[in-house]
Amino acid sequence: MPAGGTRPAGRPGAAGGTRPPGRPGAAGGTEPPGRSGAATGGVGYAQLWAADPAAWRAAGAAWAGLTGLADRRSGALDGAAAGLRDGWSGGAAGAADTRLVRLRAELTTLRPALIEADQALAEFAARLAAAKARLAAAVALADGSGVLVDRHGRVRADPARPATERAGPAAARVAAAIRDALDLAGAADREARTRLDELSAAAGTGWVDAPPPGRPAPGGGPALVRAWWAGLTPAQRRWLVAHEPGLVGHLDGVPIAARDQANRLLLGAWRDDLLTERSRLLGRVPRGPAEVAGLLRVGAALSGLDALDARLAAPGAPRAYLLGLEPGGEGRAVVALGNPDRSSRVLTYVPGMTAGLDDAPGELGRAGRVLARCGALDPGAETAAVLWLDYDAPDFLHEAVWPGQARxxxxxLHRFQEGLRATHEGPPARQTVLGHSYGSLVVGTAAREHGLAADALVFVGSPGVGVAHAAELGLPAGQVWASTAADDVIRLARPPDELARRALLGASPLGATAGVAGGHELWFGRDPTDPGFGARTFPSGRHGHTGYWAADNPALDGMARIVLGR
Known part of the structure; x- marks a missing residue:
């Protein structure tokens, strides 16, 4: 039995699936028994206190891990069928071949179901963790305000305290906070049971069904894509995930869960493509500079893909969702930590110069650090963070001084943010888009030229965002934020025409900037931290151009508070 006292199975039980021990941890000075009756009639106070979200996450990861086994079995059946065709003919051979083809098809459609089970259990675990955090906050409030919490989760003023020190209105606040935590846990439990019941029932008859002809046009709006997807039956959606993952995985407007299932099914093929390219390059003799550069690029992409695959398979929180991947060129990736469709706050992080597939795991770690700080500041919040690396980032300084790649x-980026709005479940989430370095120009250009579905924009270490004033970005006053460290070399960046003039005088672009501190104009317009730009600023410590995510940098707190809406 896991340490928290839970015994997760394929589906949680009616009360969070928990089996609390006889004496769970103290809550507000009381020792709840193993079975506590909640006034809400759903998940009990003691049950929630003892619940172990990590065990549910591990159970989901175990289901997802079976996809590799299903893939290997499918390949073995394919090989067996090919062998039969070569050496056996006749009616029996034809029947056997048909049966093997059907078995392989069944295994193909099983793989997204295994991923779907993992999603359901991981999201149940995430909501259970949020409910536990809210319960802990309620107990802390009780401890600090003279309120006792009994074994059933009921609250009352502490009679041992003098009348002048008793809780008064605090008891009502504590009771409301406990109810909120138990309600969230109960809702999570009911939803998980429903999702897993539907998954189990669908596995009988009518599991998949080919959809009617017609697919969204390339570049179609996310709202139209969402309407098309909503018009399909669950069986038709499963067919598309299993048989057209390349379409489903890249369509903004398809729900996050389906995109994740589709893209995970493509991981093996993407890796095979990189290995094939590496073999081709290794076979070229003699190898010139272009082949050597290609080998280095492919090796870096393989390393990044393997690290990303390991993160996708990890059972720890938060669960990662693969929303897009392109291993060609420098490589691109879109990965979410937590499900944006089900979170009340969503961060989209756009990295800057040199970012590629080999950098994706590290860049995802930066998004994860903001998410972790959000959790520390508001443990009960349901928050997700997305690494959006779906553009060709500049590799060298002479590329980074021009705005073409940002345009x-x-x-x-516009379509992606619109897609997040279109697929979100429940009330709209607070969406924040964060750009670092050249990524801040990508964000600013998208906002100016196309509009961004965002409630706040954040620029850190920015060389300018392509506008002269925050009002040109299309967001309400007060929702554009910026921070640049005092020792960030980006402060020395001058406009390209000025760099060109200095270069003509015999100085290199970097050398030309060294003596030009101060001023308001950077490579791409006014410094967004300058008061005249009109953005709100937040502090950063002296951590250079890439240190905004350092644990001791106040900028990390600033970014997290903006995401939370504080």
Whole structure:
């Protein structure tokens, strides 16, 4: 039995699936028994206190881990069928071949179901963790305000305290906070049971069904894509995930869960493509500079893909969702930590110069650090963070001083943010888009030229965002934020025309900037931290151009508070 006293199975029980021990941890000075009756009639106070979200996450990861086994079995059946065709003919051979083909098809459609089970259990675990955090906050409030919590989760003023020190209105606040935590846990439990029941029932008859002809046009709006997807039956959606993952995985407007299932099914094929390219390059003799550069690029992409695959398979929180991957060129990736469709606050992080597939795991770690700080500041919040690396980032300084790659990225970032709005469940989430370095120009250009579905924009270490004033970005006053460290070299960046003039005088672009501190104009317009730009600023410690995510940097707190809406 896991340490928290839970015994997760394929589906949680009616009360969070927990089996609390006889004496769970103290809550507000009381020792709840193993079975506590909650006034809400759902998940009990003691049950929630003892619940172990990590065990549910591990159970989900175990289901997802079976996809590799299903894939290997499918490949073995394919090989067996090919062998039969070569050496056996006749009616029996034809029947056997048909049966093997059907078995392989069944295994193909099983793989997304295993991923779907993992999603359901991981999201149940995430909501259970949020409910536990809210319960802990309620107990802390009780401890600090003279309120006792009994074994059933009921509250009352502490009679041992003098009348002048008794809780008064605090008891009502504590009771409301406990009810809120138990309600969230109960809702999570009911939803998980429903999702897993539906998954189990669908596995009988009518599991998959080919959809009617017609697919969304390339570049179609996310709202139209969402309407098309909503018009399909669950069986038709499963067919598309299993048989057209390349379409489903890249369509903004398809729900996050389906995109994740589709893209995970493609991981093996993407890795095979990189291995094939590496073999081709290794076979070229003699190898010139282009082949050597290609080998280095492919090796870096393989390393990044393997690290990303390991993160996707990890059972720890938060669960990762693969929303897009392109291993060609420098490589691109879109990965979410937590499900944006089910979170009340969503961060989209756009990295800057040199970012590629090999950098994706590290860049995802930066998004994860903001998410972790959000959890520390508001443990009960349901928050997700997305690494959006779906553009060709500049590799060298002479590329980074021009805005062309940012302009090219604008339509894709616009569509992605619109897609998050279109697929979100429940009330709209607070969406924050964060750009670092050249990524801040990508964000600013997209906002100016296309509009961004965002409630706040954040720029850190920015060389300018392509506008002269925050009002040009299309957001309400007070929802554009910026921070640049005092020792960030980006402060020395001058406009390209000025760099060109200095270069003509015999100085290199970097050397030309060294003596030009101060001023308001950077490579791409006014410094967004300058008062004249009109953004709100937040502090950063002296951590250079890449240290905004350092644990002791106040900028990390600033970014997290903006995401939370504080």
């Amino acid at each position: 090219d990225a604008g339509p894709a």
